[in-house]
Amino acid sequence: MQLYNTLSAKEREILIEEAGKERLTISFYKYAHIGNTSIFRDYLFIHWNELDVLGRIYVANEGINAQLSVPAENFEKFKHHLDGISFLNNVRLNIAIEQDNKSFLKLKVKVRKKIVADGLNDNTFDVTDKGVHVNAEAFNELIEDPDTVLVDMRNHYESEIGHFKNAITPDVDTFRDSLDIIENDLKEHKEDKKLVMYCTGGIRCEKASAYYKHKGFKQVYQLEGGIIDYTRQVKKRNLENKFIGKNFVFDHRRGERISEDIISNCHQCGAPCDTHVNCANEACHLLFIQCHTCAEKMNDCCSDACKEIHELPFETQKKLRKGKGASNKIFKKGRSEVLKFKK
Numbered sequence: 497m498q499l500y501n502t503l504s505a506k507e508r509e510i511l512i513e514e515a516g517k518e519r520l521t522i523s524f525y526k527y528a529h530i531g532n533t534s535i536f537r538d539y540l541f542i543h544w545n546e547l548d549v550l551g552r553i554y555v556a557n558e559g560i561n562a563q564l565s566v567p568a569e570n571f572e573k574f575k576h577h578l579d580g581i582s583f584l585n586n587v588r589l590n591i592a593i594e595q596d597n598k599s600f601l602k603l604k605v606k607v608r609k610k611i612v613a614d615g616l617n618d619n620t621f622d623v624t625d626k627g628v629h630v631n632a633e634a635f636n637e638l639i640e641d642p643d644t645v646l647v648d649m650r651n652h653y654e655s656e657i658g659h660f661k662n663a664i665t666p667d668v669d670t671f672r673d674s675l676d677i678i679e680n681d682l683k684e685h686k687e688d689k690k691l692v693m694y695c696t697g698g699i700r701c702e703k704a705s706a707y708y709k710h711k712g713f714k715q716v717y718q719l720e721g722g723i724i725d726y727t728r729q730v731k732k733r734n735l736e737n738k739f740i741g742k743n744f745v746f747d748h749r750r751g752e753r754i755s756e757d758i759i760s761n762c763h764q765c766g767a768p769c770d771t772h773v774n775c776a777n778e779a780c781h782l783l784f785i786q787c788h789t790c791a792e793k794m795n796d797c798c799s800d801a802c803k804e805i806h807e808l809p810f811e812t813q814k815k816l817r818k819g820k821g822a823s824n825k826i827f828k829k830g831r832s833e834v835l836k837f838k839k
Contacts (some may be wrong), residue, residue, distance in 0.1 A: 505601035505602055508550070508601045508602065509598055509601055512597050512598060512601075517567055517568070517569065517597075518567070518568040518595070518597065519565045519566065519567050519568060519595070519597045519599075520565065520566055520567075520568050520571055520591055520592070520595065521563075521564075521565050521591070521592035521595055521596060521599040521600075521747060521749075522562075522563075522564055522565070522566060522589050522590065522591050522592070523562060523563045523564070523589075523590045523592075523696075523697050523724065524560075524562050524587050524588060524589050524590060524697075525559065525560060525561045525562065525611065525697065525698070525699040525702070526559050526560055526583060526584055526587050527558055527559040527611075527623065527624075527702060527703075528558075528559045528560070528583040529557065529558075530555065530556070530557055530558075530559065530560070531557075533555050533556060533557060533607045534607055536555055537555045537605050537606070537607050540553065540555070540605050541603065541605045543577055544564075544574070544577075544603060544605075545603055547566060547567070547570045547573055547574050547577070548566070548567050548570060549564055549565070549566045549570075549574065549603055550564060550565045550566075550600040550601060550602060550603050551563050551564025551565055551600040551603060551604070551747075552564070552600065552604050552606075552746070552747075553603075553604065553605045553606070554606055554607075554608045554611045555605065555606070555607050555608070555611070556607070556608045556609055556610050556611045557609075558610060558611060558618065558623070559583075559611050560584070560611060561611035561612060561699055563600070563745075563746055563747060564600060564603075565597070565599045565600040565747075575589070588721060588725070590697045590698075590721055590722070590724040590725055591728075592724070592745070592749075592752065593724065593727050593728065593743075593752045593754075594749065594752045594753065596747075596748060596749045598748055599747040599748045599749055600747055600748065601748070611699070612671060612699055612700055612703065613670065613671065613672060614671055614672050614675065614700075614703055614704075614707075615672035615675070616672075616675070616703070616707060620710070621706060621707060621710035622706065622710070623703060623706045624706070625706050625709055625710070626702055626705045626706045626709070626716075626718070627691075627693070627701075627705030627706070627708070627709060627716030627717050627718050628716065628717045628718070629717075629718055629719075629720040630692075630717050630718070630719060630720060631720055631729060632719075632725075632726045632729035632730055632733070632735055633729070633733065633735055635692070635694075635717075635719050635726065636735060636736060636738055638690060638692050638717060639660065639661075639662070639692060639738065641690060643688065643689055643690055644689065644690040644692050645664065645682060645685060645689045645690065645691055645692065646660060646662060646663045646664065646692050646693075646694075647663065647664045647666075647678055647682075647691065647692070647693050647694075648660070648663045648664065648665045648666070648693075648694060648695075649671065649674060649693050649694065649695040649700045649701050649704055650665075650671075650695050650696060650700070650744070651668055651669055651670060651671070651674075651829065652665070652666075652667050652668060652669065652829070652830070653744065653772070653783060653829040653830045654696070654744035656759075656760045656785075656830075656839060657741050657742045657744060657751060657759065657760045657770040657772070657785070658739060658740060658741025658742040658743055658744070658751075658754060658755075658757075658759065658770070659739070659740065659741065659759075660694065660738055660739050660740070661738050661739075661740060663694075664678075664681075666678060669829060669831070671700050671704075675704060675707060678708075679708065679711055682713075686711075686712045686713045686714060687714055689715070690715040690717060691708060691713050691715060691716050691717065692717045692718070692719075693705060693716075693717070693718045693719070694718065694719035694722060694723060694726075695719075695722050695723070696722050696723055696724060696743065696744070696745065696746075697721065697722040697723075697724050697725070698718065698719065698720060698721050698722040698725075699722075701718035701719065701722070702718065704718075705717075705718045723739060723743045723754070724743065724752075726739065727739070727743070727752075727754050737754065737755060739754045739755060740754075740755050740757045740759055741754065741755060741757050741758065741759045741760070741770060742754060742770050744772070750771075750772040750773075751770065751771070751772060758770050760785055760839070761785070761837055761839070762785055762786055762787040762790055762837060763784045763785045763786065763798075763830060763835035763836070763837050763838045764784075764786060764787075764790040764794065764798075764835065764836065764837065765787065765789065765790050765837065766836075766837040767787050767789070769785055769786070769787040770785065771785060771786065771787065772784070772785055773785075773786045773791070773796065775796070775797050775798040775799075775802050776795065776796035776797050776802070776806045777797055777798075777802035777803075777805050777806045777813075778813065778817065779802075779805065779813070779816065779817050779820070780797075780798060780799075780802050782798045782802075782830070782832055783829045783830055784798055784830045784832070784835055784838070785830065786798075795807065798832065798834055798835065799832075799834035801834075
């Protein structure tokens with residue numbers, strides 16, 4: 497029984513182009529108790545592979561976290577399959593604002609210890625005792641309240657290109673890094689302030705809200721559906737948009753434009769820019785912001801050293817990488833001494 501991809505990303509990309517059919521980029525999550533994660537993983541792969549679903553899905557004992565792409569013509573079949581899984585019946589699906597048929601090129605369903613790496617011991621608190629979920633309209637009202645503290649639960653490279661007005665944006669590399677920093681910074685306001693949180697689709701806030709209630713915060717709120725659903729509600733209900741810039745997304749697109757504001761800059765020349773790229777040198781692959789001018793000048797690389805390597809014959813590059821582990825810069829997300837204009 498096939499439980500793996502038989503096509504490379506490039507082969508899949510060609511097939512998508514030849515098919516010429518619209519695909520929908522979707523994300524969803526659900527905290528639930530899953531017993532045998534391996535069986536559940538295989539079950540999802542078999543059924544979703546038949547529907548030509550592509551994406552990155554994490555399954556753990558605590559639930560599921562999915563970012564995927566499905567052919568528009570198969571959406572109803574996909575939704576019907578989800579509804580047939582008890583804990584996923586009527587789960588909220590965040591459909592991307594900007595569609596890209598190549599947002600994902602492989603189906604990867606992986607078993608993990610957690611659906612989001614948070615570094616928390618879930619046995620020490622009730623993860624179901626979460627904060628109040630609010631829609632876009634209530635969120636807009638809350639963040640104008642002087643007794644509200646608005647916190648961005650995402651990482652530095654996400655908030656750098658876009659965030660809500662007046663939000664606290666921790667300079668962190670991972671979600672787990674932000675939890676203790678935020679608690680320490682706001683420890684004097686556990687009783688008197690409303691703690692309002694947001695993230696991309698809601699999953700990080702879901703766990704964080706329960707954690708902060710456990711830590712003694714009395715008024716905890718989270719934006720239902722995150723930035724993705726907020727944007728949809730704003731457009732549908734003609735509400736005021738309070739998000740500026742781009743929303744970083746974890747697929748091939750790397751970002752969805754929410755407002756026309758460009759609040760970040762090219763990490764190489766300092767020009768206004770909010771386009772994330774990965775260094776073309778496969779031994780580096782650093783995520784950073786690069787404008788079109790620098791992309792042409794640097795051959796899509798982050799540094800002169802990477803440019804020199806990238807311009808070598810492919811087989812030579814492979815020999816240079818042989819026997820070496822992945823560069824730590826892969827995980828630095830824009831933190832590198834070669835980037836002169838990183839904020």
